Amino acid sequence: MSQGLDDIIAAETRLSSVDGAHGILVVKGFSLDQIAGQKSFEDVAWLLFGGLFDDLPDARTFAAQLGHARSEVFDLVRYIDDGILALPPMDGVRAIMARIADGEDLATATRLLAAPAGLLPAFLRLRDGQPPLAPDPRRGHAADMLHMLNGQVAGPETVGALDTYLVTVADHGLNASTFAARVVASTWSGLTSSVLAGLAALKGPLHGGAPGPIIAMLDGIATPDNAEAWIEAALARGDRLMGFGHRIYKVRDPRADALKAAVRRMAKGSNLLPGRLKLAEAVEQAALEILHRHKPDRPLDVNVEFYTALLLEALGFPPDAFTAVFATGRTAGWLAHAREQRLTGRLIRPQSSYVGPEPAVAA
Numbered sequence: 001m002s003q004g005l006d007d008i009i010a011a012e013t014r015l016s017s018v019d020g021a022h023g024i025l026v027v028k029g030f031s032l033d034q035i036a037g038q039k040s041f042e043d044v045a046w047l048l049f050g051g052l053f054d055d056l057p058d059a060r061t062f063a064a065q066l067g068h069a070r071s072e073v074f075d076l077v078r079y080i081d082d083g084i085l086a087l088p089p090m091d092g093v094r095a096i097m098a099r100i101a102d103g104e105d106l107a108t109a110t111r112l113l114a115a116p117a118g119l120l121p122a123f124l125r126l127r128d129g130q131p132p133l134a135p136d137p138r139r140g141h142a143a144d145m146l147h148m149l150n151g152q153v154a155g156p157e158t159v160g161a162l163d164t165y166l167v168t169v170a171d172h173g174l175n176a177s178t179f180a181a182r183v184v185a186s187t188w189s190g191l192t193s194s195v196l197a198g199l200a201a202l203k204g205p206l207h208g209g210a211p212g213p214i215i216a217m218l219d220g221i222a223t224p225d226n227a228e229a230w231i232e233a234a235l236a237r238g239d240r241l242m243g244f245g246h247r248i249y250k251v252r253d254p255r256a257d258a259l260k261a262a263v264r265r266m267a268k269g270s271n272l273l274p275g276r277l278k279l280a281e282a283v284e285q286a287a288l289e290i291l292h293r294h295k296p297d298r299p300l301d302v303n304v305e306f307y308t309a310l311l312l313e314a315l316g317f318p319p320d321a322f323t324a325v326f327a328t329g330r331t332a333g334w335l336a337h338a339r340e341q342r343l344t345g346r347l348i349r350p351q352s353s354y355v356g357p358e359p360a361v362a363a
């Protein structure tokens, strides 16, 4: 029995590889630094979809189809009622995405890929009492999402930061949500069902739900001098420090540096609070020292979520929406893995070890 399935290989994939010992992420033959800030999200999604759909067009046509799909899914905004608006954004987006008919074809996949970008900004605006803004298929995915959120044409640094983020989180081996998506795909349930499973698994704070609470941590710490005392008190309560530790990485998560660089590049003209980056760096340093002292045998380093929090805050997303922005990128990976599982895998059906009572033997 392997609690948490550590070291179990449950799929063969051509999509991405995570080398946890050396901090290297490879997506479809490209290292992270060859795609983050270098390729658009549309291009990376197209790369991931390559070989998985017979009718996948060239990258440019695919990007245009994705733009049209944003407009198509925007039609679902009319189903966002008060009940849905009362949910956290991740749950609200998931509830609306559940209206997308299940299927295995490229059109379904493109619709699902477009959905978080087309729906999340509308959800957030409606929650703030503002009218939702329709997508413009001619814009890039990141630029359009920011326009739908803020109602302004975003500058190139800001668009570049969101694009870098979406690319950075697009795929990452057999993480918990991707595994969930593959399990569902293995029953031939369909792509919508797989993506919904991915959304459900991503939401938890041990996976994609960490960045919102990181803002609460930074706000709670407030000044660099406070970092040590705040962190010691949190650990003394038995809390985990959000944004630190990883099942696979035993060194620094390479995505953290890609995102930190993106935050630096867009600092001017964004919503980045004065002193925020300095505070984050002080918290990171204090956390690494304290975690090392508390758990000398465990290599606990910074993970993707820490600088995700800063980046998404600077882009104007509220903290409770961070995980849904994560999902906007990761949907590309879920869809590709679900297709790969459907095409090359078998029903995933492990076994459990029964430790409950045995039936009473009749006297």
Ligand code: ACO
Binding pocket: 205, 206, 207, 208, 210, 239, 240, 241, 242, 243, 244, 245, 246, 247, 248, 295, 298, 300, 303, 304, 305
């Ligand atoms: N803060 C404090 N203690 C920690 C942390 C942390 N961030 N991470 C691990 N530990 C401790 C655990 O309490 C546990 O201690 P114990 O053995 O005394 O019970 C021990 O280290 C377990 O460590 P691992 O086996 O390495 O942890 P695991 O692989 O199960 O968990 C995880 C990895 C879930 C990411 C964990 O490090 C964590 O909870 N981090 C905080 C949440 C977070 O940042 N999540 C985002 C992850 S990135 C992503 O999924 C996109």
